[in-house]
Every structure is written in structure tokens, then in C-alpha cells.
Amino acid sequence: MNIAIVGAGLVGRVVALNLLRKPFSTTYFNSLANVFWREHTKVDKIEAGKIHIGKNIECFDWVFDARGLGAKEYFTDLRGVRGELIWIESNDITITRPTRLLHPRYKLYIVPRKNGCEGIELEHCKECKIAQTANSKRYIVGASEIESEDNSPISVRSSLELLSALFTIHPSFGEARVVNIETNCRPAFKDNLPRIENQKGLTRINGLYRHGYLLAPAIVEEALNRGIREFN
Numbered sequence: 001m002n003i004a005i006v007g008a009g010l011v012g013r014v015v016a017l018n019l020l021r022k023p024f025s026t027t028y029f030n031s032l033a034n035v036f037w038r039e040h041t042k043v044d045k046i047e048a049g050k051i052h053i054g055k056n057i058e059c060f061d062w063v064f065d066a067r068g069l070g071a072k073e074y075f076t077d078l079r080g081v082r083g084e085l086i087w088i089e090s091n092d093i094t095i096t097r098p099t100r101l102l103h104p105r106y107k108l109y110i111v112p113r114k115n116g117c118e119g120i121e122l123e124h125c126k127e128c129k130i131a132q133t134a135n136s137k138r139y140i141v142g143a144s145e146i147e148s149e150d151n152s153p154i155s156v157r158s159s160l161e162l163l164s165a166l167f168t169i170h171p172s173f174g175e176a177r178v179v180n181i182e183t184n185c186r187p188a189f190k191d192n193l194p195r196i197e198n199q200k201g202l203t204r205i206n207g208l209y210r211h212g213y214l215l216a217p218a219i220v221e222e223a224l225n226r227g228i229r230e231f232n
């Protein structure tokens, strides 16, 4: 079967893992004869079994639209919600579970992360440019939630709020090192609930808002069961 997965973000990766049974990484995909991995290719429009790239139309048995905010051409009620988060490293603090903080403005959390590259074998990952100090523990602190489609770097206000909240957990976080800062926009609908649309030859998944990591496996499984698996 000839399949196109458009959007290599979270949902696209989970679809690939479910359908192709392949771990997601650019170098790994490039090494597979039956996977054609195309970077920096903007898809302008998607229809059942078809993707439009500029003036070219390419045909597939099934297309997955996982473009997040890039799918506004179809989902006109989609909006972006800006989020900012900070990666830190510390030798002094050991937190082993995700920890929720009470904060007047944001739903803040500290999440301990594994060493290396988020579960991708390092030999397959060319993308991680964030070095890690040997034996240090890595955490992410996030995330702000701002009604704006602004992808610019983190603001002073958010930096202060995220890092102050972290510091109140334990003063030893004062000696932690900031190793990376991320800002991005979450795709969301008005009700902040995810949406799955299926028709023969096309599955669209969008609106995972601030819970994509948690929801994507279950949402993708449901989308596949009600879509490509039911029709074939």
C-alpha cells in the first residue's frame, strides 16, 4: 500500500510507528528502501488519496494529514497557543517523576528526562545538538500558555516565571544549568479537544493542544481503527 504521512511532528511520528512499525528518525527512514523521506517539502493542499505540492499532485492509496497548524487551509477554526519551556541540567537534584506545580498563571510541571536523545538511538539521530554533561540529570520545566501564534524566542516574563517557580521547589535548582529553551505553538480548536476525520483514502488528525504526547498514541490508534483498517 502506498501511504503518505504529511507532517513529521508528533502525530506523524506516531502514525509512522503504528503503521510502518518503524522508529522515527530521519537517518533511519533514509536507510529504508520502501520509505521516501522528504524534508522541507511544503504540502499546500490535501485531498483523499492526493497531496498538492505547488502545481504537482501526487497520488497515494491513503494520506494522513498531521500538519498541526499547517492544516489551517482545511481546518479554518484551528488556532495556535504559544508555549515556552526550558531544559535544565542539575547534579544536585533528583526528581524521578513528573511533578506539577501550583502557579497562578500557568499549569507548570517539571519532567525528568532520560539521557541522550528522547528514546531515539543516538546512532540514528543527527538532529540533537544539545550536549549533555556526563552524569548530570536533565529536566524540562514548562510550559507557558499564551493565546498567540507567536513563535519568537522566550520572553523575559516567561523566563522569570518558569525559573522562579523552579527555584521555589528547591534552592539547589539555582545552580542548575539552562541547556535549551524551546518555544512553539500548539494546534487547538475552540473546545481544546482533538479531532479525527476519516474518509476513504484520507485521515486527518489535529487539535491535540497541550496534551499531544499523552493523547497521540490513543488518538492515532482510534483514527487507524476507524479509518485505514476499517476501509481495507
Ligand SMILES: Cc1cc2nc3c(=O)[nH]c(=O)nc-3n(C[C@H](O)[C@H](O)[C@H](O)COP(=O)(O)OP(=O)(O)OC[C@H]3O[C@@H](n4cnc5c(N)ncnc54)[C@H](O)[C@@H]3O)c2cc1C
Pocket: 006, 007, 008, 009, 010, 011, 012, 041, 042, 043, 044, 066, 067, 068, 069, 070, 071, 082, 083, 084, 085, 142, 143, 144, 182, 183, 184, 185, 186, 187, 205, 206, 207, 208, 209, 210, 211, 212, 213, 214, 215
Ligand atoms: C512548549 C510546549 C510544551 C508542551 N508540552 C507538552 C507536554 O508536556 N505533554 C503533552 O502531552 N503535550 C505537550 N505539548 C503539546 C504537543 O507538543 C502538541 O500537542 C503536539 O505537538 C501536536 O502534535 P501534531 O503532530 O498534531 O502537531 P505538530 O507537532 O505541530 O506537528 C505538525 C508538523 O507538520 C509540519 N507541517 C506543517 N505544515 C506543513 C505543510 N504544509 N507541509 C508539510 N508539513 C507541514 C510541521 O512542520 C510539523 O512538523 C507541548 C507543546 C508545546 C508547544
